[in-house]
Amino acid sequence: MNRFEYVRPTSIAEAVAAAGEPGSAYLGAGTNLLDLMKGGVTQPSRLVDLTHLPDLGQIEQLPDGSTRIGALVKNAALAHDPAFAEAFPAVAEALLSGASAQLRNAATVGGNLMQRTRCAYFTDPASACNKRAPGSGCDAIGGENRAHAVLGWSDHCIAVHPSDFCVALTALGAIVEIEGPAGRREVAMTDFYLLPGDTPEKETVLDAGEMIVAVRLPAEAAAFAGNQRYLKGRERTSYAFALASAAAALKIENGLIVEARLALGGVATKPWRVQAAEAVLAGAAPGKEAFEKAAEVAFAEAKPSGDNAYKIALGKRVLARALMMAAAGTPERMPALPASPFAPLPEGVVNV
């Protein structure tokens, strides 16, 4: 790990000022950042420690009915907050399907959004990687790339976004609150991440010195609480990143789907909202036929970036199954294996 200057601001304004210095990085828990620094993947010259800032650790209900999650709320604390888990069960399920209990106890909400891809070529400084060293090339293209993206990739980068939490947030229309040198602004989750294009090193809309202060779920997102799930295909049933995952939320009235909210994980270069597939479901009767059709639409633009064509078939089945599980109703208690395909299926859900 390189040497760095350690700065501990006492206010957001101080933090933003300290992080304006080139080479600075914000420190949350550091569960991803320190790992990358140990591997020489990132070498910040200054760490601005946000963990002692006041007022960023609350989960609040705002007067307009929206839910505001402070950037320093721990992943585990959010998932186990009874009111939050009841209103946004797929978000809680996604959180609990990620990392390990130790990491979830430390990792923050803001840090989860800012975590980097686990592409093995990105994390190996000896490999060519346009994200880590712009212009150096991409060893993942033509390399070991069965875990890489089938949606949103470019000739410069095929790395997937690793988060589960962000997939559920994206489905439910979350908004990111940002503070920076130019003041406060808000960006929808769907606009927060950038496609790699020919600048894969630029991953988010954040400008130099800008930090996430909170993530907000709008009031209308809570209307999907009764029918929402997160499902995650992976190589182990616990403590592994997604190969293909899906967050599915449905509003069902009189036996018909009124509205659907869908997003994909593990298959794309950013958390991937699929509004065209949501539109297919509006007005449809919940069931295998509608769900398989939605899955086809969700992956209509998908194409392999290497040895990963299987992800298109897997992703469709994961999405269709997540929809079947959502339609069966949010379980009363979090399953023993959150988001796992190995958890017992709810009654009426058939293998798709």
Added chain:
Amino acid sequence: MNLSLTLTINGEQREIVLDDPRVTLLDLLRERLHLTGAKKGCDRGQCGACTILVDGQRINSCLALAISYDGSAITTIEGLAENGALHPVQQAFIDHDGFQCGFCTPGQIMSAVGLIAEAQADGDAERIREAMSGNICRCGAYQGITEAVLDAQAKISTGKERDAA
């Protein structure tokens, strides 16, 4: 550059001065305070051998900058036994053969203590296995570990009920 911090470690308040901000909690405990119970397995948050409790919550001490935890209360495996009597989780690991070589054991035990405090797993072995997935045992003593956690959890909750009565 000198960086000072205050930590309460196993009940004792310590004033610590660091000459380098890169020191992790794990390296602080092992190399500077000579509390070598927490182990350095992978040093990258993947194996769980370095698990300790910070303010009662289990975390990977290898991915925690010590300076950032200024003001925290830390419990390590050295702080579990009271007056020479083993903690119920320690005793349960012995009773159920929850280890072979023992390298991962301090991390397993600290993780189990944290898990029981989280009170999410009740008596369900599947929930215990899921909640212990951040602790790798290369000897493969998982069966004994699961039994030990179930047993310790039952004994701790019985003890609590008795205390409350």
